[in-house]
Amino acid sequence: MMKAAVYSNFGGPIHIQHVPMPSLKDESSCIVQVLATGVCRSDWHGWKGHDDDIKNHGLPFIPGHEFSGIVVSIGANVSKIKVGDRVAIPFILACGSCSECQLDKPTVCLDQNQTGFTMVRISCLIGSFMISVPLPMTTAYIKICSFYLKKNTQILEWKLCRICQCHKGGS
Numbered sequence: 408m409m410k411a412a413v414y415s416n417f418g419g420p421i422h423i424q425h426v427p428m429p430s431l432k433d434e435s436s437c438i439v440q441v442l443a444t445g446v447c448r449s450d451w452h453g454w455k456g457h458d459d460d461i462k463n464h465g466l467p468f469i470p471g472h473e474f475s476g477i478v479v480s481i482g483a484n485v486s487k488i489k490v491g492d493r494v495a496i497p498f499i500l501a502c503g504s505c506s507e508c509q510l511d512k513p514t515v516c517l518d519q520n521q522t523g524f525t526m527v528r529i530s531c532l533i534g535s536f537m538i539s540v541p542l543p544m545t546t547a548y549i550k551i552c553s554f555y556l557k558k559n560t561q562i563l564e565w566k567l568c569r570i571c572q573c574h575k576g577g578s
């Protein structure tokens with residue numbers, strides 16, 4: 408079991424609960440142990456009940472989508488990262504293979520997932536307010552460079568959310 412921050416009512420209190428440890432969803436997925444996670448206004452909208460994906464998923468719910476951490480498990484088909492890599496996770500997890508991704512436009516991916524909002528491909532819809540997060544492998548993972556290893560990784564995560572929203576968005 409691991410700790411997670413969970414809400415059971417939109418706009419209601421968030422409690423620390425114990426939930427099952429995640430397992431690899433398939434051989435193309437990975438699990439990241441969260442070292443830092445931010446709180447974004449998008450999380451606030453989800454908590455207030457403004458997001459259809461979360462409403463369709465239902466409660467209780469574990470939010471959070473701006474995070475960085477360390478790779479603790481990978482499937483057999485994952486080659487871009489390895490166990491022990493420190494990574495920052497972008498809001499939009501692009502599929503890497505659709506027509507938009509092929510045009511190097513991952514922020515408008517046609518088959519995207521968003522941690523803490525939509526995780527259809529791996530049949531879960533959970534966020535980063537917990538110890539370990541299962542993720543589909545995508546081309547959009549960004550390793551933390553040595554410069555940031557000396558800094559607070561949360562700074563990078565905040566920048567990453569902004570970069571992800573701006574980079575080729577809507578183009």
Ligand SMILES: [Zn+2]
Nearest residue numbers: 447449473568
């Ligand atoms: Zn955000």
Ligand SMILES: [Zn+2]
Nearest residue numbers: 502505508516
């Ligand atoms: Zn795509």
